[in-house]
Amino acid sequence: MSQEHIDQAISREYAAGFVSAIESDTLPPGLDEDVIRFISARKNEPDWLLEWRLEAYRGWQQMTEPKWAHVHYPPIDLNEVSYYSSPKSMQDGPKSLDEVDPELLAMYEKLGIPLHEQEMLAGVAVDAVFDSVSVATTFRGKLAEAGVIFCPISEAVHSHPELVRKYIGSVVPRRDNYYAALNSAVFSDGSFVYIPKGVRCPMELSTYFRINEAKTGQFERTLIIAEEGSHVSYLEGCTAPMRDENQLHAAVVELVALDGAQIKYSTVQNWYPGDAQGKGGIYNFVTKRGVAHRDAKISWTQVETGSAVTWKYPSCILRGDNSVGEFYSVALTNNFQQADTGTKMIHLGKNTRSTIISKGISAGQSSNAYRGLVRMSPKATGARNYTQCDSLLIGDRCAAHTFPYIESRNPSAVVEHEATTSKVSDDQLYLCQQRGLDAEKAVSMIVNGFCKEVFKELPMEFAVEAGKLLEVSLEGSVG
Amino acid sequence: MLEIENLHASVDGTDILKGLNLSVKAGEVHAIMGPNGSGKSTLGHVLAGRPGYTVTAGSVNFLGQDLLALETEERARLGLFLAFQYPVEIPGVSNMEFMKAAVDAQREQRGEKPVDAVTFMKSARETCKAVDLDPGFLKRGVNEGFSGGEKKRNELLQMMMLQPRLGILDETDSGLDIDALQVVARGVNSMRSPERAFVMVTHYQRLLDFIEPDFVHVLAGGRIVRSGDKSLALELEARGYAWLEDEVA
Numbered sequence: 088m089s090q091e092h093i094d095q096a097i098s099r100e101y102a103a104g105f106v107s108a109i110e111s112d113t114l115p116p117g118l119d120e121d122v123i124r125f126i127s128a129r130k131n132e133p134d135w136l137l138e139w140r141l142e143a144y145r146g147w148q149q150m151t152e153p154k155w156a157h158v159h160y161p162p163i164d165l166n167e168v169s170y171y172s173s174p175k176s177m178q179d180g181p182k183s184l185d186e187v188d189p190e191l192l193a194m195y196e197k198l199g200i201p202l203h204e205q206e207m208l209a210g211v212a213v214d215a216v217f218d219s220v221s222v223a224t225t226f227r228g229k230l231a232e233a234g235v236i237f238c239p240i241s242e243a244v245h246s247h248p249e250l251v252r253k254y255i256g257s258v259v260p261r262r263d264n265y266y267a268a269l270n271s272a273v274f275s276d277g278s279f280v281y282i283p284k285g286v287r288c289p290m291e292l293s294t295y296f297r298i299n300e301a302k303t304g305q306f307e308r309t310l311i312i313a314e315e316g317s318h319v320s321y322l323e324g325c326t327a328p329m330r331d332e333n334q335l336h337a338a339v340v341e342l343v344a345l346d347g348a349q350i351k352y353s354t355v356q357n358w359y360p361g362d363a364q365g366k367g368g369i370y371n372f373v374t375k376r377g378v379a380h381r382d383a384k385i386s387w388t389q390v391e392t393g394s395a396v397t398w399k400y401p402s403c404i405l406r407g408d409n410s411v412g413e414f415y416s417v418a419l420t421n422n423f424q425q426a427d428t429g430t431k432m433i434h435l436g437k438n439t440r441s442t443i444i445s446k447g448i449s450a451g452q453s454s455n456a457y458r459g460l461v462r463m464s465p466k467a468t469g470a471r472n473y474t475q476c477d478s479l480l481i482g483d484r485c486a487a488h489t490f491p492y493i494e495s496r497n498p499s500a501v502v503e504h505e506a507t508t509s510k511v512s513d514d515q516l517y518l519c520q521q522r523g524l525d526a527e528k529a530v531s532m533i534v535n536g537f538c539k540e541v542f543k544e545l546p547m548e549f550a551v552e553a554g555k556l557l558e559v560s561l562e563g564s565v566g
Numbered sequence: 567m568l569e570i571e572n573l574h575a576s577v578d579g580t581d582i583l584k585g586l587n588l589s590v591k592a593g594e595v596h597a598i599m600g601p602n603g604s605g606k607s608t609l610g611h612v613l614a615g616r617p618g619y620t621v622t623a624g625s626v627n628f629l630g631q632d633l634l635a636l637e638t639e640e641r642a643r644l645g646l647f648l649a650f651q652y653p654v655e656i657p658g659v660s661n662m663e664f665m666k667a668a669v670d671a672q673r674e675q676r677g678e679k680p681v682d683a684v685t686f687m688k689s690a691r692e693t694c695k696a697v698d699l700d701p702g703f704l705k706r707g708v709n710e711g712f713s714g715g716e717k718k719r720n721e722l723l724q725m726m727m728l729q730p731r732l733g734i735l736d737e738t739d740s741g742l743d744i745d746a747l748q749v750v751a752r753g754v755n756s757m758r759s760p761e762r763a764f765v766m767v768t769h770y771q772r773l774l775d776f777i778e779p780d781f782v783h784v785l786a787g788g789r790i791v792r793s794g795d796k797s798l799a800l801e802l803e804a805r806g807y808a809w810l811e812d813e814v815a
């Protein structure tokens with residue numbers, strides 16, 4: 088297809104890019120111990136948590152920003168960022184949906200988030216995080232019957248302090264990396280999930296994150312604990328308004344799958360990617376990691392289409408024997424977006440297995456890198472990994488990179504790696520057009536076909552959404 | 567239905583078609599034969615609007631419209647279908663999904679709603695039977711891993727689902743076993759109607775035993791150098807092309 092065609096098809100407007108006129112209570116930019124004390128006090132946190140945060144902050148001060156990722160951006164001045172923003176009407180916290188600001192609800196509707204209980208027949212319980220505060224968690228009653236806890240983490244700190252205290256930082260230590268340390272110091276909210284022993288969570292759980300305020304960073308923190316033999320499927324979605332400045336999003340997600348438990352964590356990430364000239368957009372620096380104990384399974388599925396810069400490696404520590412880790416990823420970059428994403432599979436237990444399926448799609452002048460580590464420790468007898476890493480290029484000004492790292496210290500472990508790079512060919516487009524499809528529809532169909540193996544891992548209703556999202560993100564990539 | 571006048575076309579700067587004339591009326595079947603490299607496939611691609619194929623002179627009128635002024639997909643939606651000599655694969659995009667998207671694109675053009683999925687699936691299954699393809703092919707990626715003969719039958723399947731006004735078949739009979747050849751013939755014959763026309767590129771007179779053409783043309787050196795009825799095909803079978811090329815030269 089011609090370059091002109093490509094340029095046209097990659098340029099669509101960002102559909103979620105409106106700003107809501109909600110009055111908010113935002114901390115002035117800048118970070119020091121007082122800011123952390125303020126955040127902690129605002130949330131009425133117990134002393135141990137304040138100490139935990141301060142400890143993280145002190146650690147962070149000793150650290151420097153990582154530079155190894157294949158992404159380029161001007162230095163971020165973390166003193167320009169505001170570390171807390173909450174919609175004003177939320178200061179006392181809503182007790183039910185009726186108390187939620189109608190503007191907020193209207194905004195969620197615009198985003199297509201089914202917040203009202205009556206719209207929840209689809210069986211999705213939603214926790215919506217707006218800037219830094221959790222707005223409403225639906226379906227709590229039904230979940231409570233099953234013994235499932237699904238609430239803002241700020242609330243869990245008070246209602247289930249023993250669980251939070253035991254597990255927070257147990258998977259991603261406070262000083263794990265620069266952004267994780269920053270998050271640990273300043274996180275303001277996020278979701279908390281607890282599934283009791285042997286319980287299959289009766290519905291999909293889901294969180295929507297949205298950054299609304301200008302110059303705020305979003306530092307949410309999610310903690311999911313699945314007790315022995317329990318099952319849970321969790322989905323997060325993300326959007327942000329269009330703004331000229333870059334905004335920082337540095338989240339931490341920790342998953343704990345105890346013996347025989349299964350956690351499926353799906354992400355549809357559509358943060359504002361910046362405009363066609365590469366101005367604005369979210370910096371998405373996220374640490375996601377899960378620990379799988381004996382016979383447990385952790386499955387990450389992600390569809391990443393947004394953000395100006397993405398730096399994200401959802402990982403599995405396969406600690407228990409026979410535990411399983413999976414990573415299914417679609418990462419699409421367009422215009423000037425940059426993504427460096429992948430996974431780490433750390434095999435510690437015997438007969439642990441992991442599967443990595445990564446689909447990278449680059450269009451425009453974007454850069455898309457897969458970075459993956461498979462480590463077979465000396466005790467991981469009989470462990471196996473299969474990695475398949477496919478890149479699809481649209482046009483000839485974009486780039487795809489693959490950085491697979493394999494460390495095997497057990498001779499019985501088997502690591503398989505396959506990689507392909509292909510282009511959306513002119514002949515494929517011609518075939519589609521000869522059958523009456525326009526180039527844009529043709530590209531999105533070809534890209535969707537390329538991603539099929541990953542989409543089938545998403546919960547049904549979100550697979551459709553993901554397909555549409557790709558179509559939108561690709562607009563302007565051909566004409 | 568299709569009026570081609572003095573058509574000149576080039577590919578990557580090489581002149582391939584050099585003053586081609588052809589007139590096809592609704593209801594007719596035209597066979598085009600000719601030596602390798604004479605420009606038969608090029609003609610099909612120029613009519614379909616393949617990017618990179620440049621028309622340097624001449625005109626083409628299709629159903630009262632200036633065909634050459636239309637985009638590739640507009641020509642298709644108008645009812646022009648090209649069965650490819652070498653169909654390409656589209657991995658991961660199921661045949662079913664692909665054909666439905668194509669049918670819906672045509673319907674949209676006519677201001678109609680997308681076809682109902684259940685109805686479409688039923689008719690796709692039936693059409694599979696008609697072209698002797700297992701319905702399992704509907705779930706597979708477009709031409710993905712299909713054998714040569716299966717790809718050809720898949721082209722026929724698409725044509726039957728799309729019900730075009732003009733079907734251009736570029737060697738759809740090549741590489742087919744004798745049973746498959748009959749399947750293709752039956753398919754085309756079932757579609758023959760006073761509103762529809764076919765242009766069939768072929769190297770073998772045996773196809774014309776099953777699909778009786780109204781006209782047979784010989785394309786050589788980028789032009790139609792001889793036209794006749796079915797008996798011309800028999801003559802070509804016996805004598806080859808050399809005598810014609812000599813005559814023209």
Ligand SMILES: Nc1ncnc2c1ncn2[C@@H]1O[C@H](COP(=O)(O)OP(=O)(O)OP(=O)(O)O)[C@@H](O)[C@H]1O
Binds near residue numbers: 607
């Ligand atoms: N991109 C190109 N650049 C230069 N010449 C080309 C190009 N594409 C096709 N040609 C030439 O155009 C001529 C006509 O090709 P075409 O495919 O139309 O022949 P054909 O009549 O269909 O032959 P066959 O019977 O073998 O299918 C051939 O000589 C071919 O090599």
Ligand SMILES: [Mg+2]
Binds near residue numbers: 606608
């Ligand atoms: Mg040919």
